[in-house]
Amino acid sequence: MSDTAASLQRKITSAEDLQSVVRTMKALAASSIGQYEQSVRALGDYYRTVQLGLSVCFRSSGSAELMPRERGSAVAGAIVFGSDQGLVGQFNEVVAGYAVKALTALPGGAEVWAVGERVHGRLADAGLPLAGLFPVPNSVKAITPLVGRILVESTARRGRGEVTELHLIYNRPTPDTAYTPVSQRLLPLDERWRRGLAERPWPTGNLPEVMGSATTALRALIREYLFVSLFRACAESLASENASRLAAMQRADKNIDDLLEDLHGTFHRLRQSGIDEELFDVISGFEALSGEA
Template sequence: MSDTSASLRRKIDSAGNLQSVVRTMKALAASSIGQYEQSVRALGDYYHTVELGLGVCFRDADSSGLMTGETKQTNKGVIEAVVFGSDQGLVGQFNDLVADYAVKTLATLTAKANVWAVGERVQARLADVGLPLLGLFTVPNSVTAISSLVGQILVESKTHRDQGEVSELYLFYNRPASGAVYTPVSQRLLPLDATWRRELAELHWPLENLPEIIGDKTETLRALIREYLFVSLFRACAESLASENASRLAAMQRADKNIDELLEGLNRTFHQLRQSGIDEELFDVISGFEALSTN
């Protein structure tokens, strides 16, 4: 009995230690989800301000003369796509889902697609299906690191646009849904959609006095478009990271539940074995007493 009991005790101790690690990872994942979701909410007011500014530019009577490389429809026939993935473990099908969605979506477009991957794992998945890869960006590990990534993407994208190599810019990422569920989505950033521009031009201005553009109208439009691109990329990255941590949290919750069930079974077996040993010892005592009484 002692050897078996010791073995069970070691298993119970190991399962308990593992559960402590899992619960710590659960807490870290939940905390990370909170900071990324908070950053997305914080962008809301600023994004609306940028939309109002763009609406003023597009509402201007001379807006047709303000068209830039970011707003014009071109026929270069080259698409640039940014696919946000994860380089961390315990995220399930996170990279596969967003990569498969990007492949299927890009396949429906007639233009050639070149892809930037955010994360080595999603890059490998995209390379396996034969998509042309422009390069790799490192996945941010905090909210403060997102701005640096967005800056790198904007610089690379602008370089290719200035060289006339790109006509459209797409984003692919996982967006959080209810609970621990996430959904792969896409967004075309450039050129700016005509319907979207028209809707912005019709936005209600919150004050009675209508605004006017002071200074160079083209430069004002370009500055607002840069802010729109920055906010859109930042939000896509933050939502991707929130989805990644939601997936990890769900995995940790399942692991915690499984460990609970394992511990319950081990403890039940341990107590049954212990009770059986006690019963055997009592039986031996009673048998010995009866033997002595008979003699």
């Protein structure tokens, strides 16, 4: 069925309205990327400060005894960061596929906490045992409450002996591709990790000392280390999500531009065809009148 001028005009109007929405989402995604990337950069200085503090504690004698010991049979838990909303391209598929490969390779597999309904559904479809679901933060300020909930849940599980390892799996922003999936074993804090921090060079010639109780200082710094690691993973995942959404909206914007170009071309051809038909009718009528005269 051929389009009429009225139907084409309706399609053009609908496409222009959709393009307006797409461009608004592009602007929001671009703004959000900057917000989360800035938070990651700001967190970097604090993260280095926490590492330096841990380095000082681990230089002290006897600090190794304060480290949690690894158990013989490890029960793994994992936090997988995804999205609650769509229009993010292959963002959830990529991180879910990476999580499935990484976690099924662990001895005994792992229980999973999903951050985001979309990735939760994909992990469930893959058959991974799911321990819980957390909503995705919608701003930088909302990351802190989420991290607090994750720490409370994971600490309770570790206290009951249900989980002895904790892994983070999320998409990290990259300059070449919008993001790439990565994993980090957050717990337990093993001897290799302790030794690496203890051997970390101090930035100045004056080595500091721990004031007060070394045990209290070390425990406080470890809590901050866990908090910062989770906060950074969440912020990088959110930056990657918005980068993926921005790329998807850019593709949609280009496709709508191409569609509008085709619709406008068809509309103008149809309009010109109607004008030509009217002109032919006028000419035919004139010639018929001239012949009768």
